[in-house]
Amino acid sequence: MSRSDLSIDEVRKNQSTSREPPRKCGALDIVISRKMFAGVEGPLTVLRDISLTVQPGEFVCIVGGSGCGKTTFLRILAGLETEYEGCVRLDEQQIAGPDLNRGVVFQEHRLLPWLTVRDNVAFGLSRASSPERSGKVQHYLDLVGLRSFEREYPDRLSGGMSQRVAIARALAGCPEVLLLDEPFASLDALTRIRMQEELLRIWQAEQTTVVLVTHDIEEAVYLADRIVVMSPQPGTIRNLLPVDLPRPRERTSTEFSGIRRAVLDELLAHTVV
Amino acid sequence: MSTAEQNHRLPWKAAAAPAPKSRVRMKKWRFHLSDRLLGWIIPLGILVVWEILARLAVLPPNWLPAPTVIARTIYEMGATGDLWKHVGVTITRVAVGFLVGATAGTLLGGLTGYFSVARKLFDPLLQSLRSVPSIAWVPLFLLWLGIQESSKIALISLGALFPVYLNLSVAMRHVDPKLLEVGKLYRLSSFEMVRRIIFPAVLPQYIVGLRSGLGLAWMFVVAAELLGASSGIGYLMIDGQMTGRAAIILGSVLLFAICGKTTDWMMNAAGTRLLGHRAR
Numbered sequence: 001m002s003r004s005d006l007s008i009d010e011v012r013k014n015q016s017t018s019r020e021p022p023r024k025c026g027a028l029d030i031v032i033s034r035k036m037f038a039g040v041e042g043p044l045t046v047l048r049d050i051s052l053t054v055q056p057g058e059f060v061c062i063v064g065g066s067g068c069g070k071t072t073f074l075r076i077l078a079g080l081e082t083e084y085e086g087c088v089r090l091d092e093q094q095i096a097g098p099d100l101n102r103g104v105v106f107q108e109h110r111l112l113p114w115l116t117v118r119d120n121v122a123f124g125l126s127r128a129s130s131p132e133r134s135g136k137v138q139h140y141l142d143l144v145g146l147r148s149f150e151r152e153y154p155d156r157l158s159g160g161m162s163q164r165v166a167i168a169r170a171l172a173g174c175p176e177v178l179l180l181d182e183p184f185a186s187l188d189a190l191t192r193i194r195m196q197e198e199l200l201r202i203w204q205a206e207q208t209t210v211v212l213v214t215h216d217i218e219e220a221v222y223l224a225d226r227i228v229v230m231s232p233q234p235g236t237i238r239n240l241l242p243v244d245l246p247r248p249r250e251r252t253s254t255e256f257s258g259i260r261r262a263v264l265d266e267l268l269a270h271t272v273v
Numbered sequence: 274m275s276t277a278e279q280n281h282r283l284p285w286k287a288a289a290a291p292a293p294k295s296r297v298r299m300k301k302w303r304f305h306l307s308d309r310l311l312g313w314i315i316p317l318g319i320l321v322v323w324e325i326l327a328r329l330a331v332l333p334p335n336w337l338p339a340p341t342v343i344a345r346t347i348y349e350m351g352a353t354g355d356l357w358k359h360v361g362v363t364i365t366r367v368a369v370g371f372l373v374g375a376t377a378g379t380l381l382g383g384l385t386g387y388f389s390v391a392r393k394l395f396d397p398l399l400q401s402l403r404s405v406p407s408i409a410w411v412p413l414f415l416l417w418l419g420i421q422e423s424s425k426i427a428l429i430s431l432g433a434l435f436p437v438y439l440n441l442s443v444a445m446r447h448v449d450p451k452l453l454e455v456g457k458l459y460r461l462s463s464f465e466m467v468r469r470i471i472f473p474a475v476l477p478q479y480i481v482g483l484r485s486g487l488g489l490a491w492m493f494v495v496a497a498e499l500l501g502a503s504s505g506i507g508y509l510m511i512d513g514q515m516t517g518r519a520a521i522i523l524g525s526v527l528l529f530a531i532c533g534k535t536t537d538w539m540m541n542a543a544g545t546r547l548l549g550h551r552a553r
Contacts, residue, residue, distance in 0.1 A: 080454065098458045110455050114473040114551060123469075124459040153550050173459075 026176030028054035061220035069235025103170030109162035231270035370429025378437025386445025425497035432493035440482025444475035480544035
């Protein structure tokens with residue numbers, strides 16, 4: 001039986017024998033009434049009237065065309081943007097800035113070129129004791145399947161491998177929420193499919209809440225429990241579409257195509273060319 | 274089937290298999306060797322022709338003495354201990370001047386690179402000072418600091434300062450903001466940000482600045498010593514000129530070349546060590 005054939009519960013049961021204790025996964029309570037940017041021709045409203053609740057352990061994908069503010073939305077969740085009207089809470093705690101309880105993966109891997117793979121994964125763990133740190137690094141490198149590359153430098157890694165290291169780095173701080181901003185956009189089609197499978201496996205093993213931003217509809221339908229469709233000018237939520245397909249999902253099935261069609265229609269309806 | 278039999282049946286495998294590898298290696302090695310030899314042909318040829326022409330008295334010996342005469346002059350000075358004194362003095366001047374200049378350049382570069390207010394305050398002034406030819410400072414330094422060591426050190430420091438300042442300041446301003454954001458994400462303090470992200474990010478260009486600063490320190494020590502010194506390699510040159518001994522002048526040129534090349538090589542080796550895998 002291959003790993004992907006296991007149900008979520010079975011995977012979770014298997015994982016409980018691992019060294020890492022089951023983590024606490026966070027619930028997000030998001031209200032952004034308005035987010036402004038200073039544009040060339042005066043202030044620009046990037047996000048408006050956004051309200052979303054993410055359940056603990058849920059996998060949510062944000063889909064939208066370019067310029068719909070989905071990256072800004074994720075940066076607010078990460079705590080990298082703090083100037084906006086509204087309130088974003090993680091487990092009842094207001095988000096005021098970056099914290100280890102939220103792991104972030106960007107479109108570019110953003111690994112530090114002067115550190116080895118191992119040191120990159122350990123980057124946020126400087127407060128941990130040395131055995132705890134190496135234990136975590138080993139665990140997460142095992143999880144992303146790159147244990148044998150721990151002494152390599154990022155310039156020796158392929159795009160997909162680099163992104164897996166970036167995911168390991170984001171997870172090493174034991175976040176309650178994993179935030180991903182188009183993490184596979186710069187990878188080739190085949191690697192992207194592999195990475196999507198990997199991410200599902202990691203999500204099932206680590207039991208965190210995941211918010212992933214993408215412009216790839218198929219990616220969203222393949223991964224998400226729920227798809228958030230956004231439209232631009234100003235960026236706002238158009239619709240919330242649940243994906244009730246069992247995993248692993250068959251990309252060519254009729255149900256899959258049906259949901260993909262629905263998301264596409266929703267997006268096209270609000271696209272101004 | 275035994276291996277001997279196999280070898281017999283496949284003779285090309287037994288005999289030829291290891292051969293191509295070693296042949297390739299041989300070829301490569303020979304290629305490298307011939308490359309290096311090629312580089313030596315012209316200089317050695319010039320030396321030989323020069324020696325012959327000097328011996329035949331085609332070249333006037335008081336203008337262009339034979340290479341062997343220059344070598345003997347250096348050797349004799351080394352034997353009396355005179356040479357080591359002068360070389361030592363010059364190296365000390367370069368070392369102190371470079372240390373002072375590089376330290377000032379690092380402080381100013383770090384300050385202007387980190388704080389944009391400091392850049393707006395200092396950078397225009399430093400940029401305009403940089404465009405003043407170095408020798409132009411000599412009369413002022415002599416007036417202020419006298420003809421003793423301090424005026425020479427000041428001139429050398431000034432030479433070393435600008436490349437260090439410029440490279441560090443520019444590199445700090447161009448640290449990838451995406452990597453800085455990673456530091457922000459992990460809530461690094463300002464000090465940690467500098468230590469763990471900014472410093473390693475600017476290191477390659479900082480080392481380039483230090484190397485060119487050192488090179489300029491050697492240029493400026495020549496200027497300083499030519500313009501009034503009672504010791505040092507530059508003084509030897511002036512002495513050779515005054516007493517009409519071209520061998521000493523040429524020998525001093527050679528000494529400057531050797532010293533400059535050696536310190537640059539040392540700096541480069543230190544830089545390569547610091548950069549680790551990034552130096553490849």
